[in-house]
Amino acid sequence: MPHRTAADVALTAMAPVAWGTTYLVTTELLPPDRPLLAATARALPAGLLLLAVTRQLPRGRWWWRATMLGLLNIGAFFPLLFFAAYRLPGGVAAVLGATQPLLVAVLGAAVLAERPRPGRILAALAAVAGVALVVVRPGAGLDALGVVAGLAGAAVMATGLVFTRRWGRPDGVSVLTLTGWQLTAGGLLLAPLTLAAEGLPPALDGRAVGGYxxxxxxxxxxxxxxxxxxxxxxxxxxxxxxxxxxxxxxxxLGWIALDQGLTLAQAAGFAVALAATALGQLPARPGRVRAAVREPKRRAVLVGD
Incomplete structure (x- = not known):
């Protein structure tokens, strides 16, 4: 793997690792039964902070693009995620979320003309199986609305990822600026929903402030x-x-901080999911890349003739 690609993968991987701390922080530090407040408190302050630092607003078509990406990646995804988590016990919501790479494969082929390699499809399937072994407990129930919400959450996040890649960012606009636009848009969409569903936020102690x-x-x-x-x-x-x-x-974090037990099946699932994720990061073979580059040139000559 080229050095730059390896660095890009490592930096990108830090995002889901940080997201993985959400469950522990929410259960141990935040007020109970306030999922939408947690979502809004994550998105809106972060977006406003980035806007204050970058001091740049969208222009032209990027007003609606940033709003759409904010809706997909934040404003719609967070409520669907929390709704599924509340309706689906035993980690089933996490398994549904793990189907996102398969949805991205379909959307990426349609929107980006990115044909997924068979190896990545197999890695995605193995990752779903591995996550299921890790988080699904015996007797976990299936709630129809929860399943729909979980799949919808994976779908909107997959769509947001695909269009983030398709649209890129405007010239002269940094990643921090684009992130601030999306978080602010998503937070503004979440705020009225939070007030309507959960009311005004409660008084916060030091632990809650630290968690938020x-x-x-x-x-x-x-x-x-x-x-x-x-x-x-x-x-x-x-x-x-x-x-x-x-x-x-x-x-x-659950095993370490909450003293949750680790079964042999969970350990095997963890190894499978981790290996699948690592295999999914391997680049295409050079021969395949060169063939893909030569093919358009050959077509161009034929058209020119």
Whole structure:
């Protein structure tokens, strides 16, 4: 793997690792039963902070593009994620979320003309199986609305990733600026929904302030900037496969910080999911890349003739 690509993968992987801390922070530090407040408190302050730092607003068509990306990546994804988590016990929501690379493969072929390699398709399937072994508990129930919400959440996030890569960013606009636009748009869409569903926020103690601060800065502002950076530099399916690191990180933190047990099946699932994610990052063979480059040239000569 070229040095630059390896560095891009490593930086992008830091985003789902940071997202994987959300479960522990939410259960141990934040007020209970306030999922939409947590989502809004993550997105809106982070977006406004980045806007204050970059001091640049969208222009022209980027007003609606930033709003659309903010809706897909933040405003719609967060509520669907939390709704599925509440309706689906035993980590089923995490398994549905792990299907995102398969959805990206379909959307990427249609929107980006990125044909996924068979190896990455197999890696995505193995990752889903591995995550299921790690997080699904015996007797986990299936709720129809929860399943729909989980799949819809994976779909909107996959769509956001694909269009983030398709549209790139305007000339002279940094990744931090584009991230700020999306987080602000998503947060503004979440705020009225949060007030309507959960009312005004409660009084916060020091633990809650610390938890929200972590989620806002590390778990959102930094993490999404790294994620969107990766989406513009790496193939969409390669990026989406890194998302598997989020439930794996959550499981590791649960084992360490919450003293949750680790079964042999969970250990095997963890190894399978991690190996699948790593295999999904391998670049195409040079021979295949050269063939792909030569083919358009051959067609160009025929057309010219």
């Amino acid at each position: 601060t972590w989620l806002t800065l590390a778990g959102t502002a930094v993490a999404y900037a790294l994620w969107f950076r990766g989406a513009q530099r790496l193939p969409a399916m390669q990026v989406s496969l890194l998302g598997v690191l989020s439930p794996l990180t959550a499981a590791i």
